[in-house]
Amino acid sequence: MVTAAVPRLAVERLTAWYGDAAGIRDVNLAFEANRVSALIGPSGCGKSTLLRCLNRMHELVPDARVEGRVLLDGHDIYAPGVNPIAVRRTVGMVFQKPTPFPTMSIAENVAAGLKVGPPVSRSERDAVVERALRRAALWDEVKDRLHHSPLALSGGQQQRLCVARSIAPEPEVLLLDEPTASLDPLGAARIEELVHELKREFTVVIVTHNLQQAARVSDVTSFFYLGALIETGPTAQLFTAPVQPQTEAYITGRFG
Amino acid sequence: MTPEPQRHFHEELSHLKQRLLAISSEAEDAVGLAVDALLTRDREKARAVIRGDHAIDVLETGIEEQGFQLIALHQPMAKDLRLLFSAIRIVNDLERVGDHAVNIAQSAERLIDHPQIVPEPEVVEMARLARQMLADALSAFVRGDAPLARDVCRRDDAVDALNDSVYRILLTHMMEDPRVIGAGMELLLVSRNLERVADLATNVAEDVVFLVEGKTIKHHAEDGRAE
Numbered sequence: 001m002v003t004a005a006v007p008r009l010a011v012e013r014l015t016a017w018y019g020d021a022a023g024i025r026d027v028n029l030a031f032e033a034n035r036v037s038a039l040i041g042p043s044g045c046g047k048s049t050l051l052r053c054l055n056r057m058h059e060l061v062p063d064a065r066v067e068g069r070v071l072l073d074g075h076d077i078y079a080p081g082v083n084p085i086a087v088r089r090t091v092g093m094v095f096q097k098p099t100p101f102p103t104m105s106i107a108e109n110v111a112a113g114l115k116v117g118p119p120v121s122r123s124e125r126d127a128v129v130e131r132a133l134r135r136a137a138l139w140d141e142v143k144d145r146l147h148h149s150p151l152a153l154s155g156g157q158q159q160r161l162c163v164a165r166s167i168a169p170e171p172e173v174l175l176l177d178e179p180t181a182s183l184d185p186l187g188a189a190r191i192e193e194l195v196h197e198l199k200r201e202f203t204v205v206i207v208t209h210n211l212q213q214a215a216r217v218s219d220v221t222s223f224f225y226l227g228a229l230i231e232t233g234p235t236a237q238l239f240t241a242p243v244q245p246q247t248e249a250y251i252t253g254r255f256g
Numbered sequence: 257m258t259p260e261p262q263r264h265f266h267e268e269l270s271h272l273k274q275r276l277l278a279i280s281s282e283a284e285d286a287v288g289l290a291v292d293a294l295l296t297r298d299r300e301k302a303r304a305v306i307r308g309d310h311a312i313d314v315l316e317t318g319i320e321e322q323g324f325q326l327i328a329l330h331q332p333m334a335k336d337l338r339l340l341f342s343a344i345r346i347v348n349d350l351e352r353v354g355d356h357a358v359n360i361a362q363s364a365e366r367l368i369d370h371p372q373i374v375p376e377p378e379v380v381e382m383a384r385l386a387r388q389m390l391a392d393a394l395s396a397f398v399r400g401d402a403p404l405a406r407d408v409c410r411r412d413d414a415v416d417a418l419n420d421s422v423y424r425i426l427l428t429h430m431m432e433d434p435r436v437i438g439a440g441m442e443l444l445l446v447s448r449n450l451e452r453v454a455d456l457a458t459n460v461a462e463d464v465v466f467l468v469e470g471k472t473i474k475h476h477a478e479d480g481r482a483e
Contacts, residue, residue, distance in 0.1 A: 211333060212331050215333070239333050239334060239337075240333075240334060240337060240338065240470060241334065241338070241469075241470025241471075242334050247334075248334050248335055251333040251334050252262070252332070252333055252334050252335055252336045253260070253261045253262030253265065253266075254260055254261075254262070254266075255260070255261070
């Protein structure tokens with residue numbers, strides 16, 4: 001059960017630049033612990049840019065920079081001296097297309113993130129791999145071929161493998177960037193079911209183009225348009241009676 | 257901004273609204289004709305109401321099916337979802353209005369066989385108010401006019417009060433002259449049916465407020481809320 005609504009992650013006056021153009025402008029938004037927050041909006045609205053700011057991946061784009069603050073448990077992840085690699089270990093990310101490391105086995109893929117942290121023994125590593133695969137609802141399907149290539153897995157299985165890889169280092173926040181865009185409906189449904197499970201332990205932020213998916217999996221939805229946060233609110237309210245006319249027009253398919 | 261990605265769906269919604277208007281005018285006319293049959297002791301009009309009910313039932317089924325399909329096929333959101341949800345409820349209420357018109361028409365037919373008794377002016381007034389509530393609830397629906405819908409809800413009390421008066425008046429008549437008990441009972445039924453028509457018009461108006469504002473005002477949900 002979700003108890004107190006603590007903002008695990010908060011964005012304050014965040015503007016993300018690509019050269020001279022702002023991908024998002026002056027965004028203030030809080031992500032509560034153990035909740036699923038969905039970011040929706042038409043292509044180019046800034047939702048993926050915001051997602052990439054949350055684990056310092058935006059700065060990997062040439063000419064990109066960020067103004068404002070992103071507070072993880074009250075600490076600014078953009079403060080001087082903060083190691084971006086450490087941030088990405090605490091704020092994990094799963095991408096649109098499954099990205100298993102092709103030269104590694106399934107088990108090595110899951111354990112890949114552990115190399116960033118303190119050294120772990122072989123048995124500890126095996127335990128982490130099993131636990132992550134179980135939490136990603138993939139263990140039963142791969143337990144007999146942990147040392148095989150991940151490329152033989154289906155797209156949906158590969159995506160769950162990527163989820164397992166992201167959660168193995170015990171992050172606090174999990175970012176999902178259109179995680180089901182390349183999956184068939186059954187694969188997508190499994191990921192959605194997984195999201196419901198993951199929020200027990202993690203704070204989840206999901207970017208999706210699929211409004212029904214946002215409605216099904218999230219507790220809170222935020223609508224972006226032209227780089228601005230237009231409206232944020234409980235998902236049930238936003239999809240049945242949104243406050244802003246632009247939100248209404250977008251979710252009822254009157255533009256976009 | 258690209259224009260209307262879901263134009264086809266929104267055309268279907270307009271079509272559904274048109275059909276809803278058709279059933280509402282049928283239901284409203286049925287109530288009017290039934291009361292007319294009662295006042296003019298016209299058996300033919302009463303029968304026309306009873307025969308016409310089938311058309312209302314057919315319209316109801318069609319609108320329900322269309323609404324159900326649009327929900328399944330288009331997964332509507334926000335105002336579109338509220339429109340379909342309220343349309344399905346409204347069409348049910350309108351079909352019930354048709355049934356009450358039939359009840360009134362049946363009473364009218366039976367009253368023709370009774371010695372002439374003059375329906376109370378209160379009954380005539382109830383019929384006028386109930387029909388006006390129904391008409392206004394539907395114009396509120398068409399225009400998305402929440403204040404008008406709230407006004408319709410408020411008028412229900414007047415119809416309830418008239419229904420109480422009719423009950424007391426008819427009870428007095430029947431105690432004074434047992435020969436009018438049969439006719440008095442029929443008029444009580446008519447009054448009761450008109451009161452229900454006004455209740456259903458109120459339901460429709462409540463759905464209009466839900467549609468326009470996304471707020472539930474049923475069961476006095478708004479009472480006690482600081483606004």
